[in-house]
Amino acid sequence: MIVRSRPSGLRLFLILRGSVLHQIWGVLLVNILLATLVTVSHGSLFTHKITLTAIPFTLIGLALAIFLGFRNNAAYDRYCEGRKLWGEIVLESRNFARQCLTLIKHDGALKPDAGLDDVRKRMIFRTIAFTHALRHQLRNSDAHAELKPLLVEHEWQFKAANIPDYLMHRMGDDLRLCLDEKRIDSCLAASIDATMSSITAAAAACERIKSTPIPFSYTLMLHRTAYMYCFLLPFGLVDTIGFMTPFVVGIVAYTFFGLDALGDEIEEPFGNSPNDLALDAICRSLEINMRDAVGDRHQLLALQPVNYCLM
Numbered sequence: 001m002i003v004r005s006r007p008s009g010l011r012l013f014l015i016l017r018g019s020v021l022h023q024i025w026g027v028l029l030v031n032i033l034l035a036t037l038v039t040v041s042h043g044s045l046f047t048h049k050i051t052l053t054a055i056p057f058t059l060i061g062l063a064l065a066i067f068l069g070f071r072n073n074a075a076y077d078r079y080c081e082g083r084k085l086w087g088e089i090v091l092e093s094r095n096f097a098r099q100c101l102t103l104i105k106h107d108g109a110l111k112p113d114a115g116l117d118d119v120r121k122r123m124i125f126r127t128i129a130f131t132h133a134l135r136h137q138l139r140n141s142d143a144h145a146e147l148k149p150l151l152v153e154h155e156w157q158f159k160a161a162n163i164p165d166y167l168m169h170r171m172g173d174d175l176r177l178c179l180d181e182k183r184i185d186s187c188l189a190a191s192i193d194a195t196m197s198s199i200t201a202a203a204a205a206c207e208r209i210k211s212t213p214i215p216f217s218y219t220l221m222l223h224r225t226a227y228m229y230c231f232l233l234p235f236g237l238v239d240t241i242g243f244m245t246p247f248v249v250g251i252v253a254y255t256f257f258g259l260d261a262l263g264d265e266i267e268e269p270f271g272n273s274p275n276d277l278a279l280d281a282i283c284r285s286l287e288i289n290m291r292d293a294v295g296d297r298h299q300l301l302a303l304q305p306v307n308y309c310l311m
Contacts, residue, residue, distance in 0.1 A: 064226060093131065094289060119177065123171060165200075
């Protein structure tokens with residue numbers, strides 16, 4: 001996620017970090033070169049003059065802009081929903097830590113050097129592991145190395161297709177254990193279970209976003225229309241604006257290709273690109289909060305942007 005103040009003046013045109021230009025520069029360059037050739041040849045292909053007016057491009061361009069706007073709104077809705085869901089996971093995880101520390105009875109206060117044999121610390125650390133495992137699952141990466149110091153041995157060694165779901169089942173086992181050992185009343189256990197259900201629901205919603213992309217046929221139609229429009233545009237402008245054709249075509253193509261590429265990028269908000277959600281930073285911040293809650297001695301620091309990019 002790009003974190004920086006809005007630039008002004010000439011800097012606005014020189015910024016590349018976070019821009020989609022690196023994704024579209026190839027096709028944009030080809031489009032400008034084609035416009036330059038059309039301008040030099042005055043729209044002639046060999047001995048045949050290709051005559052197009054600006055009227056069809058005006059009509060198609062208006063419709064294309066509207067459809068690109070709809071698609072980008074749909075993609076941004078997915079991005080915003082993903083951020084809201086992770087905000088809910090952070091909120092409910094903090095609530096869960098508070099409930100474990102205040103509602104589960106124990107012989108004394110949780111000591112900083114307490115191990116995972118203490119059910120309260122084990123459940124809270126498992127929540128940290130849950131968020132890390134969910135992040136890795138959404139990014140199709142391996143979570144086991146990061147989960148090892150947070151879980152008991154048989155849990156981090158267990159090979160599960162859905163690690164977050166497996167960890168939540170183990171959380172339910174510990175809650176059942178607390179009930180059997182009379183460490184918590186059933187009505188209070190129900191409130192903890194409701195918090196666990198809220199975390200699970202938010203995780204399932206993130207999985208839904210990841211596994212349900214915007215329909216490919218809709219994206220394909222916009223790709224094709226944008227490409228045909230931008231590559232035919234020089235023939236419709238050369239007789240009207242002459243030598244300015246490559247400049248105007250470059251601006252229009254940058255806008256349409258850029259909007260198309262931006263929609264593709266934010267459609268999947270859980271990836272590793274600069275414009276995706278900063279899941280690493282969210283998980284690190286949550287881990288710091290949870291470790292502080294149990295009085296754990298750690299040296300973790302909140303992640304800071306590197307070259308204005310927060311991962």
